Amino acid sequence: MRDLRALPRVVWVLAAGRFVSSASSFLMLFLVLYLTGPRGLGVVPAGVVAGSNGVGALLGNVTGGRFGDRYGHRRVLLLTASAVGVVTMLIPWQPVWLLAVTMPLTGYLGAVASLSQGALAALAVPSGSRRSSVAVSRAASNAGFVIGPPIGALLAARGYDTLFVVDGVLTLVLRHVTSRFLPDEAPVTREPDAPAGLWRAVRADRSLWLLLPGVVLVDLVYRQLYSTLPLHLRDHGQPLALYTALIAIGSGLILALEIPVALWLRHGPAIPIIASGYALVAVGFVVFGLTWLGVAVTAVVAMVVLTAGEILYKTTATAYVLDAAPAHLLGQYQGLYTGAATSGTMLSAPLGGIVYAAQPGLLWPLCGVVAGVGAVLALASARVASPASDRVGATLRR
Secondary structure, eight states: OHHHHHHHHHHHHHHHHHHHHTTTTHHHHHHHHHHHHTTTOOOHHHHHHHHHHHHHHHHHHHHHHHHHHHHHHHHHHHHHHHHHHHHHHHHGOOOOHHHHHHHHHHHHHHHHHHHHHHHHHTTTOOTTTTTTHHHHHHHHHHHHHHHHHHHHHHHHTHHHHHHHHHHHHHHHHHHHHHHSSSSSHHHHHHHHTTSSHHHHHHHHHHHHHHHHHHHHHHHHHGGGGGTTHHHHHHHTTTHHHHHHHHHHHHHHHHHHHHHHHHHHHSSSHHHHHHHHHHHHHHHHHHHTTOOOOOHHHHHHHHHHHHHHHHHHHHHHHHHHHHHSOOGGGGGHHHHHHHHHHHOOOOOOOOHHHOOOOOOEEEEEEEEHHHHHHHHHHHHHTTTTHHHHHHHHHHHHOO
């Protein structure tokens, strides 16, 4: 608790912002229902428009960090949040053809805003001490996602127009309130021996070349929770309530344990913790396939095991990559990691669906192998000397 109290005020302000923005992220939850309902689109065109928002978000994660690094994260956060709020608020009055343009733009700008938000929190905490701040931010975001869907459902009962107007207005209000607490940024200058650009820095950090592919592999596996797992449970005669209970169990464990675990392990070496988390994800997904224990029982056990892995690796890996980043490239490093860590949102459903359609029983052990390879890559990254990893190690030793 002493470490939490020592966190700068800006970290708590930004965490509160993440809580509100997650709780009011109605666009992501209800866009397809809105397009196929009041707007009268078919499932396929509605899916294309909604999917374009995800494509924009992925591109924003991969390329958007450079804006904050170059122009200032505070300025970029406030500008992009304003644009997202206005566009979201005006959704009810946009024709469908315009939605096809504004949805990917909204996804892109929202991702850029999130990167600048994370970079501001990271810059407020010394390198090597960021696990606590990352855990607080993730807990706030998860708490918002827990209460957001039921609130959205209540608003949707009054009409989808109200839903999106409230989402946009809250984004603008949050932007205004947050701006009053964010300090002006001091210019971030490049250290004399630091690489000038992102790709030059990444090429010099050989450990990331092993760690980031591992991040992608584990996320491909993890996202099966939202694509093939509900199919697996349905095909084994389980009610939808079991699936929703599993998601609730995972969310509850994360909210209860992620911050205490992050504080407990804050001085431990990052890579073994990350690899252990990946290994637990691998074991958890293998357990899903052990139906001889009873589908419901094994599903609960699997969810607890893989959530324990998520608690270990998500906070630690995020902080590790932020600590490895030169200060003038913090936003771009965060975007690189976030892009890798969310790659499964686009790739997991089609790849998992292909395997499940061909051989359902093969999916779960295959998931275990893929996540296990991610753990091996994480361990291998620790064996590769690099300037960034040396810098993180020196900071932790101090």
